[in-house]
Amino acid sequence: MEYEPAPRGEELINTMAAGRPWWKLWASDIAPWIRDLPKAVRTNKYNRIEWIGRPWDGVSDIAIGEQPWDGERDSSEAEPLWNGVFPEADYVVPAADAALLVGELRRQIGELPLLGIALPDHRNVRACLAGPEGSISEPTPGTLTIDFDLGDMVLPLCIEYWQLRPDTATPMPAVARLMMRKLIHAARHRKRLLRRELRMRTAFEDIIGEIGDGAAPLWLRLEPLRFDDADDLLTHLPYVALDISLDLHQVWAPSGVERVKTIAKLQKMHAWRPTAHRRAVARLAEMHTSGSIGWITDVALALIEARGLNPAEVFRQERDASLHGGRSSHWGVVDHFGGLFCNHGILSPYFRFDGGDYNDGTLTIYGNFPHTLAAGAAGRPLAAFADHPAFVASGATVARAEELDGRLAVVHEPRLIPVEEAERRWMSTPCALLDGYG
Structure with missing residues (x-):
């Protein structure tokens, strides 16, 4: 028999979270699982794993934008994100600059302990896409993003790819100061931010619970706010939402949507999922029972x-x-x-x-x-x-x-x-x- 039962969504989440709530997963928790997925899953842009992105290891330079997972996809197979140029060739954040930014943030957050924000480290840093699904003419921006742990929610702030060019770059200490301003604004409006977050989180858990049969919520996070955008945009940011479910390859894999601002839209974008997922699970179970490969x-x-x-x-x-x-x-x-x-x-x-x-x-x-x-x-x-x-x-x-x-x-x-x-x-x-x- 060729079929071997694989861990289902909730089992995968429990392993990655190690006792933490699912919504507090970092990209570094999820990346090892993604690297082990079949190539067809890793390189499928429509599952939105690029919106989670790749974690920083704390020592390497960081390539910004769409790039191959583990080098298994050639540049010729990846869609150019802008000007026909692959971002990993032209938009790279030196490790020293990333370390400087994290160090400045740690220092400034440490001076304001009443904010209730955990000190970030390299595990909070990721390179990800942000915004709607793009095209060559209107690309999805690549970002250097830092996830800030506010205790009961996570707030991502970012630098977009074009702000990393030598002719447009802002010094990292100045970036840290502007990010701090947004963190202070978030602390002042914590109740409002958290109220919206909890409503979306509960709705997403209910939606994935309705899908059932092993599906599990993987990621629900605000799309990163650019460090120099208006502070009041924090309460209007759209969400990125990913779950783990059985895909067309019969692999437990990510599936996601982006640019979701309301519960109604989140529900609408998942309305077809329960029937399709249950059919896929039943088909896999039938294969297991019969001993057939398909x-x-x-x-x-x-x-x-x-x-x-x-x-x-x-x-x-x-x-x-x-x-x-x-x-x-x-x-x-x-x-x-x-x-x-x-x-x-x-x-x-x-x-x-x-x-x-x-x-x-x-x-x-x-x-x-x-x-x-x-x-x-x-x-x-x-x-x-x-x-x-x-x-x-x-x-x-x-x-x-x-x-x-x-x-x-x-x-x-x-x-x-x-x-x-x-x-x-x-x-x-x-x-x-x-x-x-x-």
Whole structure:
């Protein structure tokens, strides 16, 4: 059996937090877990781990902006954040400057013990992205961020990447003074800040609790406020929220959103999650119970069998390619442009042909069609709409059809065949004998 139970979200949080509340995790607590995740998870910008960022080790220079985790992603694979230049090449904070900033902050905070702010050290320093998901033309800013422990909440303050250039840089002692002004402002408005924080925290815990089945809150933190921004922005900052749940690779991984200012938006952005997560957990549990490594859809299996390939080998190759950020090993199936993809333990196809395409249960045919065609589609063979060998061999039957603008969408429910059953079928074919099986 290839499946081994992995720690679920709440177990991972308990290990990282070591008795502390989850919302007080530092980037340095989370980074070792992230480094052990498969490459496809680490390099997926949409899970928002870049908004948590990379912790400073206290001795190294700090690269600001998007950068490869552990050097496994080449610069050619990372999206340029601004001006086509990769930030790790041009925006680097010398370790001495970071140490000077932390030292100044420790000194000034130490002189005001009544603020109730813990003295920061290198574990409070991280390089992270801040703001909305960006693009090459409008990049997500990279920041040098310090998380300040106010006791019952954490307040992040930052320096943006452009403020670190020699021509725009502010001396670190001056940065420390301006950060201190914001910390004093935060102390004066602690009740207001904390009231909002506790409402958001409770709502997030309730939302992730509704997802259930091992999901757990990982990170809920204000987006970093720039050291020279207006102090009163502190009470209006948006939040970054990440949880741990089961992803499409069947890995317990981060999933996150940014720029969240209200509970209503937080709820709306997670509304679809419980159903999707529970389905993924149930599918993984079924694999565990049955001892199967996954499933192949009927159309995917028809494509594989047409080429005489071992379905189990194809499944493993595509699963591994998906996990480790590789490309499909079977790009170009049955002389058509397309490939096979393994998501949620299911191997599914995508391919195009003259006049249409097929993607995971939906056949799309381009053109204008009479209304009666869609209305009478249910129950007919999929091959009646497109004479493709895979549709003929799979015996797929249409569940419904819908006429859209300039195309017809024909939907069937893919039949899932356990990988082991598909391999047994293949073992009885001449192709298996030629490959030395049987």
